[in-house]
Structures are given as structure tokens and as C-alpha cells.
Amino acid sequence: MTTTSLIIMETVRNTLLQPVPDLVRFSEALSPEGRTESTMVMAGRDIHGPAIHAAETTGITIVTLEDPRFFLPNPELLSTGLLEIIREASPSYICLSHTPRGCMTAAKLSKTLGASLITGVESLHHTGDTPVFRRAVFGGKFAMDITPGKRPVILTVMPGAANERNPSAPPETPGRVIKKHLPDHGIEPDDTVGFMPVELKSLEDSDNSLEEADIIVSAGKGIESAENIDMVRNVASLLKNAAIGASRIACDMGWLPHSKQIGETGKRVAPKLYLACGISGSAQHVAGIRNAQTIIAINKDPGAAIFSVSDYGIVEDLTIFLPLLIEKLQQD
Amino acid sequence: MKILVCIKEVVDPSSALSVSPCRTWVESGHTADYRMNRYDEYALEEALLIKEAHSDVTVDVISVGPARVTETLKRAMGKGADTAVHILYPGQGTTRPGYMDAHIVSSLIAEYAAPLSYDVIFTGVMAEDDMQCTVGPLIAAHLDIPCAVSVVAEALNLNDRTITVDCEMEGGMSESAVLSLPALLTIQSGINQPRYPSLSNMLRSKAQDIATVDPEPVPAAEKRDAGFSLSLPLKDSTCTMITGTSEKKAETLARLLRDNMFVK
Numbered sequence: 001m002t003t004t005s006l007i008i009m010e011t012v013r014n015t016l017l018q019p020v021p022d023l024v025r026f027s028e029a030l031s032p033e034g035r036t037e038s039t040m041v042m043a044g045r046d047i048h049g050p051a052i053h054a055a056e057t058t059g060i061t062i063v064t065l066e067d068p069r070f071f072l073p074n075p076e077l078l079s080t081g082l083l084e085i086i087r088e089a090s091p092s093y094i095c096l097s098h099t100p101r102g103c104m105t106a107a108k109l110s111k112t113l114g115a116s117l118i119t120g121v122e123s124l125h126h127t128g129d130t131p132v133f134r135r136a137v138f139g140g141k142f143a144m145d146i147t148p149g150k151r152p153v154i155l156t157v158m159p160g161a162a163n164e165r166n167p168s169a170p171p172e173t174p175g176r177v178i179k180k181h182l183p184d185h186g187i188e189p190d191d192t193v194g195f196m197p198v199e200l201k202s203l204e205d206s207d208n209s210l211e212e213a214d215i216i217v218s219a220g221k222g223i224e225s226a227e228n229i230d231m232v233r234n235v236a237s238l239l240k241n242a243a244i245g246a247s248r249i250a251c252d253m254g255w256l257p258h259s260k261q262i263g264e265t266g267k268r269v270a271p272k273l274y275l276a277c278g279i280s281g282s283a284q285h286v287a288g289i290r291n292a293q294t295i296i297a298i299n300k301d302p303g304a305a306i307f308s309v310s311d312y313g314i315v316e317d318l319t320i321f322l323p324l325l326i327e328k329l330q331q332d
Numbered sequence: 333m334k335i336l337v338c339i340k341e342v343v344d345p346s347s348a349l350s351v352s353p354c355r356t357w358v359e360s361g362h363t364a365d366y367r368m369n370r371y372d373e374y375a376l377e378e379a380l381l382i383k384e385a386h387s388d389v390t391v392d393v394i395s396v397g398p399a400r401v402t403e404t405l406k407r408a409m410g411k412g413a414d415t416a417v418h419i420l421y422p423g424q425g426t427t428r429p430g431y432m433d434a435h436i437v438s439s440l441i442a443e444y445a446a447p448l449s450y451d452v453i454f455t456g457v458m459a460e461d462d463m464q465c466t467v468g469p470l471i472a473a474h475l476d477i478p479c480a481v482s483v484v485a486e487a488l489n490l491n492d493r494t495i496t497v498d499c500e501m502e503g504g505m506s507e508s509a510v511l512s513l514p515a516l517l518t519i520q521s522g523i524n525q526p527r528y529p530s531l532s533n534m535l536r537s538k539a540q541d542i543a544t545v546d547p548e549p550v551p552a553a554e555k556r557d558a559g560f561s562l563s564l565p566l567k568d569s570t571c572t573m574i575t576g577t578s579e580k581k582a583e584t585l586a587r588l589l590r591d592n593m594f595v596k
Contacts, residue, residue, distance in 0.1 A: 012501075017501075017502065072507055072509075073499075073501070073507055075481070076478055076479065079473075099501075099502060100457060100465055100481040100482035100499070100500070100518070100520075101481060101482075101499070101501075103464075103465035103466055103469065103481065104465075104468075104469040104479060104481045104518075106466070107434075107465075107466040107468075107469035107470045107473060108469055108470075108472070108473045108479075110435075110466075110470075110556075111435075111470055111473035111474065112473065115556070116556045116557060117434070117435070117466060117556060118557075119463075119464050119465055119466055120463060120464070120465070135463075136463060136565065137461060137462050137463055137562070138345040138349065138358065138460070138461055138463075139345045139346075139460065139463075140565060141345060141349065141565075142349075142351065142358065142562050142563065142564060142565065143562070143563050143564070143565040144462075144560055144561070144562050144563075145560060145561050145562075145563065146557055146559070146560045147557065147558040147559045147560065148556070148557055148558060149555060149556055149557050149558035149559075150556050193478065194477065194478030194511055194512045194515065195478045195479070195480065195509055195510075195511050196509055196510045196511075197507055197508075197509045198496075198507075198508045198509055198510060199507075199508050200501075200505055200506075200507055200508075201498065201505065201506045201507075201508060202504060202505055203504040203505070203506070214594075215594055221346070238595060238596055239589065239594050239595060239596060240593070240594060240595070240596050248521065248522070249370075249521070251522060252521045252522035254525070258522065264502055265500055265501070265502060265503075265504070266504070267504075272594075273589075273592070273594055280345070280346060294592075296585070296588075297571075301346050303348075303349070304346070305565065307571045307573075308565055308571065309571075310571045311571065311572065312571065312572050312573075312574055312585075312588065313571045313572070313573045313574065314573070314574045314581050314585060315573070316578060316581060320578055321578055321581065321582060324578055324579055324581075324582035325582045325585060325586060327582070328582045328583050328585075328586035329586050329589070329595055331586075
């Protein structure tokens with residue numbers, strides 16, 4: 001039986017937000033022999049350019065779903081606009097990027113289609129011909145393997161979920177590009193579907209310290225209080241060209257400003273050394289530190305997910321350990 | 333104006349947990365801390381802020397799970413929610429927390445909410461335990477109302493019955509959008525500073541009953557997944573653990589940093 005897959009790509013202001021090869025590689029891996037018949041749907045306003053480029057680099061068919069209302073992300077409209085294409089293609093799998101918007105489109109589609117829904121897929125393997133999808137639970141402390149029971153299977157996929165696969169050779173012939181427009185699917189230009197994008201905003205941020213630092217000492221929930229941030233500052237002050245970073249929780253608690261937040265929705269950093277203090281290591285955070293050369297984690301929870309991406313780990317309570325470390329760094 | 337906040341009780345992911353013998357969920361020791369899902373704290377606070385800013389606003393809270401979730405619902409009332417409803421998760425008994433299917437949870441909440449015509453429904457952006465990000469949008473799909481996810485700011489416009497939201501995106505961007513009411517918003521952490529319960533509200537919640545709904549079992553055909561199992565994640569790096577006394581570990585780390593010329 002042929003495995004068929006529909007990849008859904010979003011664009012923002014006619015530009016792709018996620019790299020195309022990630023999802024294509026994952027889609028290929030869905031069939032045990034790596035021979036999935038993949039088609040990509042790209043939604044946006046004027047996206048012929050990105051579509052042609054994707055068709056040339058991947059060799060798969062690209063369906064452009066063009067509408068002025070897709071200039072900015074519109075997961076609400078997308079979940080209705082895709083229905084006709086999905087019914088026509090009747091794919092075994094539908095793959096989206098794992099973002100809150102991707103999850104929303106996936107959830108709405110799964111309700112309408114009666115489909116299986118698995119979000120945040122980190123990897124897949126096969127038991128016989130059946131794919132089993134692995135996702136993180138409890139902040140990455142445990143992995144959950146899920147065998148979907150219904151077709152189609154809708155997946156939101158983490159970056160790098162098919163990284164162990166070798167990139168495919170460039171295709172000899174480019175894929176086709178098929179143009180579609182929303183009104184072809186019974187959605188009229190004045191239908192608002194209750195969600196009207198207005199504008200895109202960028203966080204005002206002139207803080208470049210994280211990008212420029214060789215060392216980042218980063219604080220997470222394990223720091224426990226705003227006062228204890230001083231210990232992190234003290235450690236950083238003893239290291240060469242070091243800056244302070246933070247996990248989402250540490251920023252949400254008001255211990256450090258959001259401009260210091262590292263992760264998927266914050267900053268992506270590439271220091272020589274990343275010293276994670278009391279950071280549990282959610283996938284969201286780890287996405288921001290993948291390019292760090294060395295990661296050292298200190299956490300009192302021996303099961304914390306951060307240890308699985310670290311080079312060195314120390315199980316300790318920070319309030320006891322950091323003063324000792326400061327003392328040792330000040331010696332000689 | 334009627335607001336519904338959907339709340340999940342979770343076990344603190346940083347407590348000592350192990351995979352349950354049937355590998356379908358985790359087991360926790362007696363010391364494990366069960367509490368309101370952190371993202372739902374922000375969702376509830378956002379609803380309470382609306383209640384304080386406008387007249388004639390009621391805030392109801394709802395939770396699906398075993399009997400113990402009434403404790404978390406009481407805490408929500410202690411913070412200022414007006415009424416609370418508890419729905420038992422079908423087939424799980426009243427005591428054991430476990431994995432709950434997002435499709436089942438969302439259809440139970442939607443079934444309860446549909447006849448009550450809520451103007452705004454809030455959920456957290458995700459649950460800290462199963463991390464699915466799907467119950468909110470699934471409820472919206474069941475009720476056929478618009479939905480905005482990962483909301484980091486919102487403002488009600490009562491005149492034209494809309495709500496303006498900022499949805500967090502990747503890379504320090506956000507998208508602002510207008511939704512017609514009724515609508516569902518999934519709230520991102522950091523949008524506000526959740527309050528602590530007040531003594532007077534806690535006393536009131538003690539005196540108030542929480543209605544419990546015991547739904548019919550879900551037919552097997554409704555289940556979307558054929559199977560799932562939990563395991564410890566594979567380590568994708570070889571992490572060298574530095575061991576010894578606290579003092580010894582500090583010494584080892586200081587030497588490591590010094591050897592790599594990281595110290596001033």
C-alpha cells in the first residue's frame with residue numbers, strides 16, 4: 001500500500017517561516033521504505049516564488065493555496081480552506097510544523113475529519129509496517145510512543161524529527177506547482193470565519209548581550225526567587241565575556257526581563273559555553289541552545305530533561321551549590 | 333458576560349515520577365505536588381481581570397479528571413471564580429489520575445458548555461503533563477467558534493462584541509488579530525501575574541458545592557489512538573555526571589571552567 005502524505009506549510013508576508021526540507025524528510029520517513037508520496041500545500045497571498053523554489057529543491061508537487069487573507073497567519077481559515085484539498089487527496093498522513101498555530105489547525109482538522117491527532121512529534125520508528133510516533137511529556141522527562149488508530153493521521157512535527165535520515169539527493173526534475181484559490185472551495189472573499197489578522201508586531205529589543213557573549217549563564221525555575229538571581233550574576237561576573245540568560249518560567253516570574261528569554265519563542269543562542277542553572281530543559285528551551293558548543297547543567301532533579309542534551313551534569317540544589325562554585329572560582 | 337475557564341490538575345513535572353507498571357502514565361510518590369496547570373493559572377487570572385474591569389461578568393471554572401481535581405477547583409474559587417464544575421473522566425474511576433484523551437476531554441467540556449452560551453472560553457496554551465496544545469482548539473471546533481492560540485495580550489471590545497488578541501509567534505514576533513465573540517482563547521504564560529487565593533474567597537468556596545458530572549463511558553470506536561506507552565527518553569548526548577560532595581562538585585566544575593579558559 002502506498003503511503004501518501006500532505007505537508008502543510010504556512011507563510012508569513014509571503015515568506016516561509018519553517019525550512020521546507022525538515023517536513024519533507026519527515027514525510028518521506030513515514031513509509032518504512034522511505035517512499036512516501038508527498039504533496040505540499042503552501043498557503044499565502046503571492047507565494048509563487050517560494051513554491052517554485054520548493055518544487056525545484058524537493059521534486060514534490062506543490063499546491064499553492066492563495067488568498068489575500070493568508071498574508072498573515074490565519075490558522076482558523078486554513079483549517080477550513082484545507083478541507084477540500086484533503087478530501088481530494090485523501091492522504092494517510094497530514095504533517096504540520098509544531099507551533100501553537102500548527103496545533104490549532106491540526107486539532108480543528110482532526111475534529112472535522114475524525115482523524116488521529118498527535119502533536120509535538122520528536123521522532124518516529126516502525127513496528128513492522130506500522131509507524132510509531134514519539135513525543136515528549138512532562139517537560140521531556142518521559143517519552144510517549146503512540147500508535148495511531150485512525151486514518152488520516154494528523155501530526156505536528158518538531159524541527160529535526162527526521163534528522164537521522166540522510167538528506168535526499170537533489171531531484172532531477174522539479175515538482176509541479178498547482179495553483180488553487182480559496183473561493184474555489186466555497187469560501188468567499190468576505191467570509192471572515194471569525195478570526196481577522198490585523199498586523200504583525202516585533203518585540204522591541206535592543207539587548208544584544210546574549211548574541212555577543214561567549215558564555216551564557218542561564219537561570220530557570222530552580223533558582224526559586226528573584227533574590228537568587230544575584231548568585232547567577234555573580235557566577236557570570238567571574239567568567240570571561242559572560243551574559244545572563246533565562247528560561248521562559250524565570251521571565252514569567254518576573255525574575256529577569258523577557259529580552260533575556262532563550263528558546264523557540266525567545267532568542268536562539270550559540271555560545272561557547274551554556275551553563276544552565278535550574279533549567280528543566282523543555283523542547284521549547286532546548287531549541288534555542290542547540291548551537292551551543294558545550295552545555296553544562298545544574299539541576300536538583302536527576303530526571304530533568306536538560307541532562308539529556310548536556311555535556312556535563314551536576315545534580316545539586318542551586319542555593320547550596322552556586323555559593324560554593326563562586327567561592328571556588330574566586331580562589332587563587 | 334459569561335466566561336468559562338478550563339482547568340487541568342497536573343502533578344508537578346519536577347517531582348519524583350516513574351513510569352507506571354502498565355506504561356500508560358506516570359506514578360508519583362505521596363509527596364508529589366498536584367496543582368493547577370501553570371498555563372491555566374494565567375488563563376484564570378485573565379478571566380478574573382475581565383471580571384474586575386467590567387460589571388455583570390461571571391467566571392465559571394471546569395475541570396475533567398478524578399475526584400481530587402475538586403481541590404484545584406476550590407483553589408480557583410479561592411482566587412475569585414464564581415462556580416465550579418467537575419467532570420469525571422470516563423472509565424478512570426474517581427481516584428487514579430492518568431492519561432486523558434484530548435478528544436474525549438474536549439467533547440465533554442463542549443457538551444457541558446454548549447447550552448450555557450459562554451461569551452469567552454479560556455484555556456491554558458498547553459498542559460504541563462501531556463503537552464498536547466489541543467484541548468482548547470478542539471473545544472472551539474466542537475462549539476464551532478473562532479479560536480486564538482498562545483495569546484499574550486487581549487482586549488475586549490464590548491460595543492461590537494469582538495476581542496482583540498496578540499498571539500505569540502516564533503522569533504520574537506506576535507500577530508494581532510480580532511475575533512468575533514463567542515470565542516476561545518488559549519493563554520500563554522507571562523500574560524499577567526496570577527494572584528493568590530484570598531481568605532474570604534477560600535471560606536466562600538468551602539461552603540459552596542462543586543457539581544460533579546459522571547458521564548457515560550466512551551465507546552471504544554471513539555478512541556483515536558490504537559495504543560501508547562511511556563518510557564524514559566533516549567539520551568541524545570553522553571552527559572558526564574560530576575559526582576561527589578557538594579564541595580567536591582563545585583571544585584570539579586571550577587577546575588573544568590578554568591582548564592577551558594572560561595574564568596577571568
